[in-house]
Amino acid sequence: MYFGKARKKGPLDRVPPNQNVTTSFPVLHYGNVPYYKTLDDWDLKIFGLVEKEVILRYKDLMALPQTTSGNDIHCVTGWSKLDNVWEGISTQELARLTYPKESAKYVILHAEENWTTNLPIEDFLKETSLLAHSHNGEELTPEHGYPLRAVIPHLYFWKSAKWVRGIEFSSENRPGFWEENGYHMYGNPWKEQRMTWD
Structure with missing residues (x-):
């Protein structure tokens, strides 16, 4: 499944093999889109192999140092969106x-x-990795991961989980939802690591 027109001009080194550039922002996900009336009960848990487990409310996250990052994103379904600007919290800060x-x-x-x-x-x-609350100067919409989504731009975009609620540090490389359903364990777009056999 492809979106937009194929890139004809410009810096081809920014577009991985068999990707098409789009100026839209396609919405793809499995399951329901969560809608929050309030973030009073929302939190983010950081746990697992850490010296100190942390539970952060949304206001706690917003009080942390904020970062802005520009990047290109590449979906496993074949679209790429260039020149995105995200605002959020660096994973290194977390x-x-x-x-x-x-x-x-x-x-x-x-995630949810x-x-x-x-x-x-x-x-x-x-x-370049962060947890983002805003995209191109606007708060994320529910369809794109509000209130917080991961942005891991150097991997296929399914690795940039929407609606993140927990970060677990682990000694084991446990497959997630899409990985258990045939997607690649790593997902490097430049090597076209889309499926398990790639």
């Missing part, structure tokens, strides 16, 4: 609150409806 243990080699992102995805800790802590 790790500083909890002190992951040396035995923590992977991160499992937990028990949805998960996995990635190596190095990818989670990359300088």
Whole structure:
């Protein structure tokens, strides 16, 4: 499934193989879109192989140092959206609150409806990785992950979980929802790691 027109001009090194550039922002997900009337009961739990487990309310997250990051994103279904600007909290900042243990080699992102995805800790802590609350100057919409979504731009975008509620540091690389259903365990768009056999 493809969206938009194929890129004809410009810096081709920004577009992985067999991707088409779109200026829209397609909405793809499994399950229901959560709508919050209030964030009074919302929280983010950081747990697992850490020295200090932390539970953060939304106001706590907004009080942390904020970062802005520009990047391109690439969906496993074949679209790429260039020149995105995200605002949120650096994953490195979140790790500083909890002190992951040396035995923590992977991160499992937990989202609403028990949805998960996995990635190596190095990818989670990359300088370009963050948990975002805003996109291109506007608060995220529910369809795009409000109030908080991961942004791991160097991997296929299913690794950038919407509606994040938990960050688990783990010694095991446990497959998440899409990985259990045939998607690649890593998801490098430049190597076209879309499915298990890629």
